[in-house]
Amino acid sequence: MSQNQTYNVAIVGATGAVGQQLLNTIESRNFPIKNLSLLSSKRSAGKAINFKGKEHTVEEATPESFEGVDVAFFSAGGSVSKALAPEAVKRGTVVIDNTSAFRMDKDVPLVVPEVNEAALHQHNGIIANPNCSTIQMVVALEPIRQKFGLTKVIVSTYQAVSGAGAQAVQEMYDETKAILEGRSFTPEILPVSSDEKHYQIAFNAIPQIDKFEENGYTFEEMKMINETKKIMGMPELEVAATCVRLPVEIGHSESVYIEIEESNRQAQELKQSLEGAAGVVVQDNPSEQLYPMPALAVGKNDVFVGRIRKDLDRDNGFHLWVVSDNLLKGAAWNSVQIAESLIKLELI
Amino acid sequence: MSQNQTYNVAIVGATGAVGQQLLNTIESRNFPIKNLSLLSSKRSAGKAINFKGKEHTVEEATPESFEGVDVAFFSAGGSVSKALAPEAVKRGTVVIDNTSAFRMDKDVPLVVPEVNEAALHQHNGIIANPNCSTIQMVVALEPIRQKFGLTKVIVSTYQAVSGAGAQAVQEMYDETKAILEGRSFTPEILPVSSDEKHYQIAFNAIPQIDKFEENGYTFEEMKMINETKKIMGMPELEVAATCVRLPVEIGHSESVYIEIEESNRQAQELKQSLEGAAGVVVQDNPSEQLYPMPALAVGKNDVFVGRIRKDLDRDNGFHLWVVSDNLLKGAAWNSVQIAESLIKLELI
Numbered sequence A, B: 001m002s003q004n005q006t007y008n009v010a011i012v013g014a015t016g017a018v019g020q021q022l023l024n025t026i027e028s029r030n031f032p033i034k035n036l037s038l039l040s041s042k043r044s045a046g047k048a049i050n051f052k053g054k055e056h057t058v059e060e061a062t063p064e065s066f067e068g069v070d071v072a073f074f075s076a077g078g079s080v081s082k083a084l085a086p087e088a089v090k091r092g093t094v095v096i097d098n099t100s101a102f103r104m105d106k107d108v109p110l111v112v113p114e115v116n117e118a119a120l121h122q123h124n125g126i127i128a129n130p131n132c133s134t135i136q137m138v139v140a141l142e143p144i145r146q147k148f149g150l151t152k153v154i155v156s157t158y159q160a161v162s163g164a165g166a167q168a169v170q171e172m173y174d175e176t177k178a179i180l181e182g183r184s185f186t187p188e189i190l191p192v193s194s195d196e197k198h199y200q201i202a203f204n205a206i207p208q209i210d211k212f213e214e215n216g217y218t219f220e221e222m223k224m225i226n227e228t229k230k231i232m233g234m235p236e237l238e239v240a241a242t243c244v245r246l247p248v249e250i251g252h253s254e255s256v257y258i259e260i261e262e263s264n265r266q267a268q269e270l271k272q273s274l275e276g277a278a279g280v281v282v283q284d285n286p287s288e289q290l291y292p293m294p295a296l297a298v299g300k301n302d303v304f305v306g307r308i309r310k311d312l313d314r315d316n317g318f319h320l321w322v323v324s325d326n327l328l329k330g331a332a333w334n335s336v337q338i339a340e341s342l343i344k345l346e347l348i
Helices: A016-028 A078-090 A113-122 A133-146 A166-178 A219-231 A267-274 A329-343 B017-028 B079-092 B113-122 B132-148 B166-180 B219-232 B269-273 B328-344
Strands: A005-010 A031-039 A048-051 A054-057 A069-074 A094-097 A126-128 A152-158 A238-242 A252-259 A280-282 A303-310 A317-324 B005-010 B035-038 B048-051 B054-057 B071-074 B094-097 B126-128 B152-158 B238-242 B252-259 B280-282 B303-310 B319-323
Touching: A005 A016, A005 A078, A016 A031, A016 A048, A016 A329, A031 A048, A031 A054, A031 B152, A048 A329, A069 A078, A069 B219, A078 A094, A078 A152, A094 A329, A113 A133, A113 A329, A113 B238, A133 A152, A133 A219, A133 A252, A133 A267, A133 A280, A133 A303, A133 A317, A133 A329, A152 A219, A152 B152, A166 B166, A166 B280, A219 A238, A238 B152, A238 B319, A267 A280, A267 A303, A317 A329, B017 B035, B017 B328, B035 B048, B035 B054, B071 B079, B071 B328, B079 B094, B094 B328, B113 B132, B113 B219, B113 B328, B126 B252, B132 B152, B132 B252, B132 B280, B132 B303, B132 B319, B132 B328, B152 B219, B219 B238, B269 B280, B269 B303, B269 B319, B319 B328
Parallel strands: A005 A031, A005 A069, A069 A094, A094 A126, A152 A238, A280 A303, B005 B035, B005 B071, B071 B094, B094 B126, B152 B238, B280 B303
Antiparallel strands: A048 A054, A152 A252, A252 A317, A303 A317, B048 B054, B152 B252, B252 B319, B303 B319
């Protein structure tokens, strides 16, 4: 299909936080839309959403919703994706799925265009959008891997509450207000709405994102570990993660330690490999107190990298501080990028 | 001197946040005081402070203030310690200094009693209390080092605003309130009051604590690196640190990756070495969502350790999450512990 063509697009989960960001991104990118279907659960169906000055009524997502749809963005939870993505594919739709439902499937490409756009050629109808905290990290690691090789990654995250959904954000603000006013507040959402215990996030840090696996790691930590290896095509890469939720609305930060293959490299060389790399903005000048922070990354598509330092003990060790808007590069923007890549590669 | 003896005690910086915690701790420990002198800068002199039901007037600290003082706790900034600690020592006072003024001096023991109490025997009048983020980490590392050896430490911190002083705490709350009410707010204190630029801490994370050194690390990061080696008596220990300020009032958290000397050890064995270790409370049960958090550590003297996991790639790699009240074990409580050790060892 040519680049002047337009496409029938569906958004599943149009009323959610990522759905909203998808609409904003599609509009700001002037994505070539013929028809737009906004889909949701039965509960949210009937709502009106404005897109490019036109009211769209949100409809309940059913298998039949995908008849004639060229590309569908799924962002309504793993169970919806599992039920409806195969139905969409059956009807000829290419699905870009923002949930974890298919990410580790052998037959599903897990794509961050700056890193492994070519994997899109292997798609069988479904393309998975990686976990938000993984995406921003691999964007920062790929230029380094290309120039110097990469053998080990240890990441500690500083993740925003919006990654847990709109209700979690509301809880953070309500709770913060209650604490400032000296009122008591009983959290019911964070750290994980479906888990048993809930903890204060305001003026606190919670070392749990998603539920725990049997091995003592959380699912979020295992996602970062497994998805990084898959996206970078390096099953042998050593990856470890500790994931922590902070009282920040938007913007994930990551303290990343890496070991590269090459010896005798300096921080300045890694910095140069990142400057001008696709999707990366280097913010790194200690003498001017320039470094990335979540409050400055909100609303931007880029991955910001700073605090680039050589380890003082290991010649091949380096430290980075990586920040990005978890709702944009971590979700909506990466999904739209995948769709743009599919068009560019003539895969839809 | 015997354990039934009482001592003339001075607190320099009595009106500050740590000074207040020192008074609370001395009172709750029933420290054997004969006379108590509360000292401060000229600016704060004249204030009245209640201790054990008796009003004490704060006096300006001068060299003569230390005549007849047995032990003095200094917590009024590095320049005050540099000027007055030697004057106190000249007059026979043993100084426990909570600033960074003398920490790396060869002749000054840097002491965390759970780790290197014996170093007190080498004191020459001044004993340095380590940096808050260092203290809690070494308390968690020492039991592991004793049983399994220790070769490498990589820490990413999640530090509370109270570490930057009472004004910084006020700024965080004022700024949070302003943001909730949609008002603009211009920060003037954080991340470092004496540095040029100031940034929002509310709903943000700032990867700068203290000023930057020439090598791209902050002074806080270099303190953690150098002090850890000195306290543990291991100049060869590999230590790396990334220090980050969070919108949390009290309680530092640390994501710590370590490599031990021994092979074929399991997380359960490290956990056992920490259970019952001096100053440590293990909070580690993923199935019950039990892990340390700053909001639960406030007001407690212990160092809380959880999320103890074996690295999935390196047999000798492990991950820990370490939380403590930075004003207590990180400052006041460790200082009072040092004084108690001095009495126990008959060194004052």
